[in-house]
Amino acid sequence: MVERSDPPRYVADSAGAPPVPPPGGYRGARRALLGANGVVGGGRPQGAPAEAPPLPGADARTKSPRTLGWIALAAGIGFVIVALILLVIGAADAFFSPTMLVLQLVVLGLAIAAVATRAGRVLGAVALTVALVLNVGTMGALSTVRVAATGSYAGHKTDKQKLWEAYPGIKDKEPSRFLNQQSLEQLQALADETLADVRAQLTAQYGLQWVKSADAQERPERNGYGGESMLVRFTSDTWATTTPVTGYAHKLEVMRTIESVIAQHGWRGMVAFNDPAGGVDPTMISKMYGGATPETQVDWEWFSDDEPDPGWFYADITDLANDTTGEYRASREQTAKRTGEPLEGLQLAIVGRYMLSEKKVDDFTKALTKYP
Structure with missing residues (x-):
């Protein structure tokens, strides 16, 4: 007896066979597959055409x-x-x-x-x-x-501009004025003598003690043409009392004593900048000195000069007993912390503008010959 085998899965012709893949394979055939065909990852089905190479210039773009x-x-x-x-x-x-x-x-x-x-x-x-x-x-x-x-x-800059930038004097001020006035060295000597005498007299009469709160300094003056002149601004040593000077009558007496001493050195009578009697608006006086009248003010500022010479004498008193808001004390504490000077009391200093040193007189005169 002849055994019959199972009918073949596919017949010889195309009847019952799966359709032939289209050219280029099915869409998505490049996806990773794991199956009987053994395609893994980015592979492509067997018989699928190779990928097209990148277009020329794509990488450059x-x-x-x-x-x-x-x-x-x-x-x-x-x-x-x-x-x-x-x-x-x-x-x-x-x-x-x-x-x-x-x-x-x-x-x-x-x-x-x-x-x-x-x-x-x-x-x-x-x-x-x-x-x-x-x-x-x-x-x-x-x-x-x-x-x-x-x-x-x-x-x-033009040559003319560069020339005037080196001008040794001050714009619109006659150069002979600086040659005929006090020299820098003369004002320095006058400042030392005046301040020493004032300190000695105030110590003798009122027992005031002193500390130097700032050293003397010199700073070049601008000439008005964009450069520096041969002249300097001089500020003497600044001296301050170590104890307060308070009370209207006492402060007035101290200032009058100072005035009498400096007069012996050629200084003129003192002017009280803080006094509203000078015609300044009381509101402005109050803002600047902490009160509308000298009796209530925190700051006093008195001034003198030695015209026609260029020296200026300053005597300032800070009296925190009149500080009703605490603003002046806070400001003075910051200043004292920065400079080391006393919180309050009397301060003395002398300033000179447009000072010519005796050592520079010849250079100053020679430099002026370049200018009409």
């Missing part, structure tokens, strides 16, 4: 935006370096020149173009921030402020 971002960033950094150099040398006018404005626009344009691309967006944003923050307006303003503060402008 991807790199181009990133390159544009780097170019924009480099341009922004270069612009900042140029601006910093101009700031250091004090060329304030260069920031507002057509060249700098064009460079600024170029940097801004590159930054905006880079931001518009996906690959160069981050670098472009950095470059755009630099271009907006450190622009010609900001850097130009900084340069102008620096030049105004230091007087270091050396841009496109």
Whole structure:
């Protein structure tokens, strides 16, 4: 007996067979599959056509935006370096020149173009921030402020401007005035003698003790043409009492004693700036000295000079017993902490403006020959 085998799964013809895959395979055939066909991961079914190679220039198009971002960033950094150099040398006018404005626009344009691309967006944003923050307006303003503060402008000055910048005297003031007045050394000697006599007399009469609250100093005077003159502003040693000077009658007596002593050294009668009898608005007097009348004021300021010479004598009293708000005490505590001077009491100092040293007379005279 002949055994019958199972009928074949497929017959010889196409009847019952699965359809032939379309050209290129089924959609999604590249997905990861695990099955009888053994396709794993990013493989493709057996017999499927190979992937098409990338189009020529596709990689270049991807790199181009990133390159544009780097170019924009480099341009922004270069612009900042140029601006910093101009700031250091004090060329304030260069920031507002057509060249700098064009460079600024170029940097801004590159930054905006880079931001518009996906690959160069981050670098472009950095470059755009630099271009907006450190622009010609900001850097130009900084340069102008620096030049105004230091007087270091050396841009496109004419020879005439440079000549007058070195003028040894003061604009609109006759040079002979500085040659004929007290010299710096003479005022220094007068200040030492006057202040020593005043301190000695006040100690003898009222028992006041003293401490030097600031050393003498000299500061060059500006000549009015953008430079420094050969003249200086002199401030003597500042002396302060270690104990308060309080009470209207006592303060008045102390000031009159000072006036009598300085008169012996050629100083004129003293003027009380804090006295409303001088015609100053009482409201202003109150704001400046802490009270509308000398009896209620925290500060007293008396002044004298030795005209026609340039010396100014100052005697100031701070009396915190009249400070009803505590504002003056708080201010004085901050000052005392910074300078070490007493909180209150009497202070003496002498100031001289436009002082010419005897050591510079010849140089001053010689330098004046360059000017009409």
